[in-house]
Amino acid sequence: MKYVDDFRDGEIARGLAAAIAREVEPGRRYAFMEFCGGHTHAISRYGVTDLLPPAVRMIHGPGCPVCVLPIGRIDQAIQLALDEGVTVCSYGDTLRVPASEGLSMLRARARGADIRMIYSAADALALAQREPERQVVFFAIGFETTTPPTALVIRQAAKLGLKNFSVLCCHVLTPPAITAILDSPEVRDLGIVPLDGFIGPAHVSTVIGTRPYAGFAAEYRKPVVIAGFEPLDVMQAIRMLVRQVNEGRAEVENEFTRAVTEEGNLKAQALMAEVLELRSEFEWRGLGVLPNSALKIRERFADFDAEARFGLRYRPVPDHKSCDCGAILRGVKVPLDCKLFGTVCTPETPMGSCMVSSEGACAAHYTYGRFRDIPVTAA
Amino acid sequence: MKKTYIRPLDLRHGSVDLSHGGGGRAMVQLIGEVFGRAFDNEWLRRGDDGAVLPAPAPGERLVMATDAHVVSPLFFPGGDIGCLCVHGTINDVAVMGARPLYLAASFILEEGFPLAELARIVASMAAAAKAAGVPVVTGDTKVVERGKGDGIFITTTGLGALPAGRELSGANARPGDTVIVSGTLGDHGMAIMARRENLAFESEIRSDTAALHGLVAAALAAVPQTRVLRDPTRGGLAATLNEIAQQSGVGIVLDEAAIPVDPQVAAACEFLGLDPLNIANEGKLVAICPADAADALVAALRAHPLGARAARIGEVIADEHRFVQMKTAFGGRRMVDWLAGEQLPRIC
Numbered sequence: 001m002k003y004v005d006d007f008r009d010g011e012i013a014r015g016l017a018a019a020i021a022r023e024v025e026p027g028r029r030y031a032f033m034e035f036c037g038g039h040t041h042a043i044s045r046y047g048v049t050d051l052l053p054p055a056v057r058m059i060h061g062p063g064c065p066v067c068v069l070p071i072g073r074i075d076q077a078i079q080l081a082l083d084e085g086v087t088v089c090s091y092g093d094t095l096r097v098p099a100s101e102g103l104s105m106l107r108a109r110a111r112g113a114d115i116r117m118i119y120s121a122a123d124a125l126a127l128a129q130r131e132p133e134r135q136v137v138f139f140a141i142g143f144e145t146t147t148p149p150t151a152l153v154i155r156q157a158a159k160l161g162l163k164n165f166s167v168l169c170c171h172v173l174t175p176p177a178i179t180a181i182l183d184s185p186e187v188r189d190l191g192i193v194p195l196d197g198f199i200g201p202a203h204v205s206t207v208i209g210t211r212p213y214a215g216f217a218a219e220y221r222k223p224v225v226i227a228g229f230e231p232l233d234v235m236q237a238i239r240m241l242v243r244q245v246n247e248g249r250a251e252v253e254n255e256f257t258r259a260v261t262e263e264g265n266l267k268a269q270a271l272m273a274e275v276l277e278l279r280s281e282f283e284w285r286g287l288g289v290l291p292n293s294a295l296k297i298r299e300r301f302a303d304f305d306a307e308a309r310f311g312l313r314y315r316p317v318p319d320h321k322s323c324d325c326g327a328i329l330r331g332v333k334v335p336l337d338c339k340l341f342g343t344v345c346t347p348e349t350p351m352g353s354c355m356v357s358s359e360g361a362c363a364a365h366y367t368y369g370r371f372r373d374i375p376v377t378a379a
Numbered sequence: 380m381k382k383t384y385i386r387p388l389d390l391r392h393g394s395v396d397l398s399h400g401g402g403g404r405a406m407v408q409l410i411g412e413v414f415g416r417a418f419d420n421e422w423l424r425r426g427d428d429g430a431v432l433p434a435p436a437p438g439e440r441l442v443m444a445t446d447a448h449v450v451s452p453l454f455f456p457g458g459d460i461g462c463l464c465v466h467g468t469i470n471d472v473a474v475m476g477a478r479p480l481y482l483a484a485s486f487i488l489e490e491g492f493p494l495a496e497l498a499r500i501v502a503s504m505a506a507a508a509k510a511a512g513v514p515v516v517t518g519d520t521k522v523v524e525r526g527k528g529d530g531i532f533i534t535t536t537g538l539g540a541l542p543a544g545r546e547l548s549g550a551n552a553r554p555g556d557t558v559i560v561s562g563t564l565g566d567h568g569m570a571i572m573a574r575r576e577n578l579a580f581e582s583e584i585r586s587d588t589a590a591l592h593g594l595v596a597a598a599l600a601a602v603p604q605t606r607v608l609r610d611p612t613r614g615g616l617a618a619t620l621n622e623i624a625q626q627s628g629v630g631i632v633l634d635e636a637a638i639p640v641d642p643q644v645a646a647a648c649e650f651l652g653l654d655p656l657n658i659a660n661e662g663k664l665v666a667i668c669p670a671d672a673a674d675a676l677v678a679a680l681r682a683h684p685l686g687a688r689a690a691r692i693g694e695v696i697a698d699e700h701r702f703v704q705m706k707t708a709f710g711g712r713r714m715v716d717w718l719a720g721e722q723l724p725r726i727c
Contacts, residue, residue, distance in 0.1 A: 001646050010636070010710045017710070047711015119576070231709050347719030368713040371702045 007230030008046065016235040017051040023242050024055045031057045032241050033331055034199040035178060037064030037359025038229040044368035046231035056238060059193065059331040060361035062177055062286060063201060065142040066093045067329060067353045067360045070283045071317040073170050074099040076307075077139045080168070081105070081113035084310055087131075088168075089116045089124040090139040091146075093357040098350055100317050121149040125156060128165035137306045138167045145203040147171045147295065148268035151275035154297065154304045166306040169297050172282060174204050175212045176293035180284075182220045186332050193331045197241040199234065200226035202256055209264025213252045221250040228256040275301055283316055285353055286329030325352035328361050335362040336373060342366060388412050393494040400488070400522030413498055414518060417505035418484075422516040430516035432481060438543035444471035445536040453500065453530060456570050457585030458661075460533060461503030466590045466661060467612070468537040469511055473592035474608040474664065476547040476599060477539030482508060484518040484535050489528035500531065511590040513537070545599070551606035552627035554697040557673035561594060561664040561680050562587070562688040563641045564616055565648065568658035573647055584643050589662030594685045598666060601679030607667035610660065617656040617715045619665050620703045630698025633705040633715060637692045657718050667695060 024030065034040060040060045043049060049058065062068050074097050081088040088105070095105040095117055109115040114134075118124055124138035140150040150167060157165045178198065186192040200213055205226045213224045223244035227237035237255045244251060254260055275298060282294030297305040306312065319325060323345070324338035335341045335354070345351040347363055354360035358367060388408060398405040415423055422430040435441060448464040458466075465482065472479040484504070488497065508515050515535075566587040573584050591610060599605060607627075611619035616638075620631050640648075640655045648655050662685060668676050673691055680686030693705075703715045 001642065001649060004649060008709055010708050013710045045707075045713060046709040047707045047713045048709070050711035051709075363719070367716045367719070371700070371704055371712075371714050374700055 004230070007228065007232045009232065012232055013051055013235060016232065016239060020056065020235070020239050020242060021053045023239065023246065024053050025246055029055050029057070029194070030196050030242055030245060031059060031194040032197050032199060032238065033059040033061045033181070033195055034234070035061040035063040035174065036199075036201045036204070036229075037067065037357065038202060039199055039227065039234055040064070040361060040364050041359045042229055042231050042234055044364040048231050048234055051235065052238065056242070059195070060328070060364070061181070061198075061331065062284070062329040063143065063174065063204075064354070064357050064359040065146070065172075066097050066357045067325070068172060068177070068284045068286060069094070069097060069141055069170060069353060070285045071099055071319065072283065072315050074105065075315065075317060076312050077137075077168060078103055078105060078108045078113065080137055080306065080310060080312070081115050082108055082111065084135070085114075086135040086137050086310075087114040087116060087127070088137050088139055089118045089127065091119075091141065092117050094139065094141055096350065096356050097353050098356075121146075121153040125153045125162075125165060128157070128162055129160070132164055135164050135166075138165070139170070140167050141170045143172060143174050143201070143204050144207045144272075147276070148207065148265075148271050151271045154275050154301050155271070157304050158301055166304045166309050167297060168306040168312075169276065169295060171276070171295045172284065173293055173295070174201055174208070175215075176290050177284065177287060178213075178216055180287045180290050180293075181330060182216065182222065184330055186330065195222065195331070196245050197223035197225070199237045199241070200224045200252075202227060202229045202233070202259070205256065205260040205264070207265050207268050210252050210254050210260060210262050211264075217250045217252050223250045223253070225253045226256050226260055228259065274298075283314075285319065286326035320351050323352040325354045325362070328354055335365045338362070342370065388494060390494050390498050395488045395490060395492040395494065395497065395522055397490055397522055397524070400520060406520065410520060413494070413501055414520070417501045418508065418515040418518075420514045420516065422514070430481070432516070432538070435540040439540045442472050442475045442477035442539040442541050443536065444468055444475070445534060446471060447532065447534040449529065449532050450571065451529060452571070452574055453496065455574050455586055456583045457567075458588040459500060459503050460531065461500035462507035463586075463588050463661060464533040464535045465504050465507035465511065465513070466588050468535040469513055469590045469592055470610040470661075472537040472539035473590075473595040474547070474610050475539070475541065476545040476595070476608065477541040478596075479511070479513045479537055479539040479592050481538045482513055482515045482535055484515050484533060486518070486520045487528055487532040488520065488522045489530050490522060490525040492530050497531065507590065511592065545603075547605065547608050549607055549609060549623045549626035552623055552629050552631075552667045552695045553606065553669075554629055554695055555670055556606060556667050556695040557670045557691050558620070558631060558633070558693040558695065559666045559668070559673060559676055559680070559689060559691050560611075560616065560639065561666070561686040562662075563639045563644065564611070564660060564663065565640060565644045565655035565658035567661040568615065569644045569647045569655075572651060572653070576651065578647060578650065580643050580647065582643065584641070584647060587660055587662035589685055591662065591664055591685065594664060594680065594683045597683045597686075598664070598676060598679050602668055602672045602676040604672055605666055605668045605676060607665070609665045611663060611665050612659050612661060614718055615655070615657045615659055616665065617654070617703070618717055620715065621717050623665075623667065624701040624703050627695075628699070628701060630696045630701060631693055631703045632696055633693035633703070635705050636708040637690055639688045639690050656715055670694070
């Protein structure tokens with residue numbers, strides 16, 4: 001696989017590892033947050049940590065779409081399917097996120113709700129066209145990467161004049177989440193989370209470009225390196241961050257030049273702006289209610305807004321008392337700190353959302369890394 | 380005198396109805412014209428409720444295995460549910476080290492299922508059974524109402540003879556042993572997924588479905604001290620190795636760079652966000668043998684057409700936690716875990 005294997009080459013990885021080890025200053029510690037779940041997954045799956053010197057610590061950030069989805073939003077989707085009898089479509093991992101009353105979308109399906117797993121927003125639209133007697137709701141989640149396709153299907157539905165299609169829009173924005181982490185007392189005042197820089201998102205940045213990160217470098221003095229999702233991208237980004245820290249720089253640098261430009265995808269941005277607008281506030285799992293951090297459907301397209309069509313009210317639901325997902329998403333804790341991790345909370349029976357997606361910090365550690373917690377000993 | 384007093388089944392346009400499972404003339408006709416004709420052998424011809432089979436040779440023991448088949452789509456590149464249900468059960472018997480002898484087949488048909496498709500599936504089963512030299516000696520047919528089945532489900536049961544002194548088990552792996560696979564991983568599962576998702580590649584991904592008893596016989600003739608044989612079906616190599624680690628109370632360390640995966644399968648997995656180690660195979664063996672016999676075993680597998688891409692992929696270690704780990708081609712380490720639920724593609 002040309003252009004894929006090239007970025008997973010073990011030989012080059014060893015060279016980069018040696019370079020990072022050389023450039024790390026003796027006695028200095030480096031803590032970087034990879035914002036995206038895609039990076040978390042790559043780090044775990046390829047064992048990138050094994051190639052880093054001990055002085056470099058990676059903190060898993062909140063950029064996993066299903067991990068930041070609050071229980072109240074899943075409840076809305078389940079309510080639509082169980083009480084209103086509509087067909088709810090969503091992406092795979094969303095179906096397994098625990099909701100209220102021991103339910104998840106998968107469990108609601110076992111109770112008779114019509115819930116379908118789809119691969120793209122277009123599948124939901126096609127279903128609505130194919131079965132006009134059925135009310136179809138697309139439960140749209142994700143960061144800026146998955147937002148343009150949602151905007152597109154809403155526009156198409158409007159053009160087609162569909163009466164049986166609507167969208168429960170839960171799209172969220174990356175920059176406000178990074179701001180929330182930088183403004184959190186743990187990072188700002190208490191120094192509990194030492195944070196020397198960010199690995200910026202890959203796919204999100206193909207849409208929004210590199211400009212939105214300029215503020216983090218300028219105002220918060222944190223270096224940002226936008227990187228692709230392949231393991232060599234991650235290693236190269238770490239090297240660039242180490243250099244910025246050593247040289248006292250705080251800039252936005254772009255490692256992922258093969259896909260990310262300064263201004264991003266203008267067409268996709270225009271499409272999003274046409275169909276969607278900022279929500280004044282939105283609840284995030286782990287980060288709380290953040291102002292201007294999510295998108296809703298514009299008044300012009302209100303016919304396709306499931307919240308308006310079905311008169312949905314949002315009811316916040318607190319996480320399980322012992323679940324540390326919130327602190328883990330903010331980088332304050334690691335999965336092992338959580339009492340539930342690996343005991344009652346496992347990938348088969350997730351209590352918190354970080355255990356659901358392989359991009360979540362807990363699931364990634366459970367699936368790929370838990371052997372590190374216990375030394376291998378002969379039986 | 381009329382010759383038959385029965386109108387032949389319409390195998391081109393007809394479909395299964397409830398009378399075909401009702402115990403009346405229609406059922407007898409379906410069994411005779413579809414199953415009896417295709418599987419024809421001395422046991423079926425007798426028309427009894429069961430098959431009377433000769434006892435195994437002195438010292439031999441019997442091995443029995445059963446497998447239900449519910450695959451969708453029924454027809455896929457490289458095979459169909461018919462040959463699959465013959466291969467699957469033969470392989471379960473074969474990896475115990477036994478010589479497969481007989482099969483039983485049980486069909487659950489959904490009302491409305493086209494007779495033409497049934498005939499095609501049964502023909503494929505018969506051809507696979509004949510090629511493997513393992514006759515279908517008894518069977519059963521039930522019909523369920525429309526909406527209560529998914530076209531056709533087939534359960535096959537196999538009986539085989541195990542030579543004296545041969546002991547293969549997932550519990551036999553010992554630290555220091557070598558882990559070997561007989562060829563590329565993930566072909567069957569990805570052939571099915573690619574068909575379901577309508578993925579088009581330059582050349583089609585084909586299922587590896589095959590009867591492995593010949594390959595097993597060649598392997599055991601060359602290396603009789605082989606300790607474990609398994610066919611990594613559902614859950615793929617990852618599930619099979621975790622099972623063996625649990626049964627044997629050992630750890631396993633794989634070398635990712637050595638694991639054979641067809642480039643098309645790797646590309647399809649990449650596209651759908653899947654891991655080839657979790658994908659089902661229907662014509663591959665996992666073998667574990669003492670390290671000093673590994674070269675001979677790989678050579679024996681490679682000498683057989685079904686094992687041409689055999690490779691050593693890892694080793695068994697002492698580990699009370701029974702972890703399956705992998706040295707990644709990238710240079711790190713990670714666990715190779717069981718699948719959590721169904722393997723779902725990641726979303727972004």
